[in-house]
Amino acid sequence: MPAARTDAVLTAAVEVARAAAEEIAEPGTVGDHLGAVVEGERVVTHSFACTATAYPGWRWAVTLARPPRARKATVSEAHLLPGEEALLSPEWVPYAERLAPGDVGPGDQTPFVADDPRLEAGFEATGEEDVDQMALWELGLGRERVLSAEGRDAAATRWIAERGPESELARKAPRPCSTCGFFVPMSGALRSVFGVCANEWSPADGSVVALSFGCGAHSEVDVEKAPAERTEPPVLDDDNDVIYVER
Numbered sequence: 001m002p003a004a005r006t007d008a009v010l011t012a013a014v015e016v017a018r019a020a021a022e023e024i025a026e027p028g029t030v031g032d033h034l035g036a037v038v039e040g041e042r043v044v045t046h047s048f049a050c051t052a053t054a055y056p057g058w059r060w061a062v063t064l065a066r067p068p069r070a071r072k073a074t075v076s077e078a079h080l081l082p083g084e085e086a087l088l089s090p091e092w093v094p095y096a097e098r099l100a101p102g103d104v105g106p107g108d109q110t111p112f113v114a115d116d117p118r119l120e121a122g123f124e125a126t127g128e129e130d131v132d133q134m135a136l137w138e139l140g141l142g143r144e145r146v147l148s149a150e151g152r153d154a155a156a157t158r159w160i161a162e163r164g165p166e167s168e169l170a171r172k173a174p175r176p177c178s179t180c181g182f183f184v185p186m187s188g189a190l191r192s193v194f195g196v197c198a199n200e201w202s203p204a205d206g207s208v209v210a211l212s213f214g215c216g217a218h219s220e221v222d223v224e225k226a227p228a229e230r231t232e233p234p235v236l237d238d239d240n241d242v243i244y245v246e247r
Contacts, residue, residue, distance in 0.1 A: 017046035057086035118151030173214025181219035
């Protein structure tokens with residue numbers, strides 16, 4: 001499709017476009033003319049700098065048009081448009097997706113997600129004692145849904161990052177959690193990697209920790225004791241005054 005021809009009448013109507021922008025803009029916020037763009041046959045858009053403090057990088061855009069054989073420009077629309085360096089509001093996020101980990105407080109509820117990839121269906125009792133005992137320990141018998149492999153991997157990734165061997169506490173720890181008496185192993189598939197710290201003196205108390213994590217509150221580690229400092233007893237003179245011996 002061939003490009004529309006330049007319309008001399010509309011291109012020259014800069015003041016008509018400026019007046020239209022000034023009608024909707026705050027006084028004094030329509031700046032220099034930035035140019036004109038041919039939008040189509042007898043349709044041209046003029047742009048003006050926006051000098052409003054609240055809208056840096058934005059521009060006023062006024063579209064002019066004219067009927068065939070008419071010699072007068074008419075205003076089609078006028079509005080404020082962002083430029084390449086304009087300050088824009090963040091992309092809108094649906095309310096159900098706005099919550100982030102740590103945002104849920106007392107009385108708050110998260111929406112139900114029917115197809116949550118982190119979960120999978122739970123298991124019903126089969127009547128066979130050995131099978132049901134395994135389900136109780138490993139699969140979460142009695143719950144409608146339990147962690148899926150994806151859910152376990154996601155949780156393990158978070159926990160390793162927060163309480164794993166690469167954290168600053170672990171790097172400076174004398175021994176790992178796997179050898180600490182306060183380490184309570186988890187049940188289920190994550191048992192071989194994670195547990196919970198039950199030491200009130202530990203910064204990880206009550207948190208999930210990796211076997212390879214560690215801190216200075218390890219149950220089997222002691223601080224290096226400095227040798228006791230020897231002091232000389234005081235010496236009494238004949239007048240019963242106390243004279244302290246210098247050390």
